[in-house]
Amino acid sequence: MAHEPGDRRDGDYRTARIGAAAALAAVTVVILVLDAVVPTYDVDPVVLGLLLGSIGGLLGVDALDFLRRSLR
Numbered sequence: 001m002a003h004e005p006g007d008r009r010d011g012d013y014r015t016a017r018i019g020a021a022a023a024l025a026a027v028t029v030v031i032l033v034l035d036a037v038v039p040t041y042d043v044d045p046v047v048l049g050l051l052l053g054s055i056g057g058l059l060g061v062d063a064l065d066f067l068r069r070s071l072r
Helices: 007-037 045-070
Strands: none
Touching: 007 045
């Protein structure tokens, strides 16, 4: 099976995107736990939306790539 020239680099970027999405997910969980536990802490819905949107965007790139490859 022949590999395309950019396969190695694409895999590296995929790993970086998934790692960044995981880190943002961990931060989101910490923020939500703080919101639930600390009475004086209130999470701003805009911040929560930006975090979730960033996670979705990072994972969405790979989801679209997976869909494109499966339709070949």
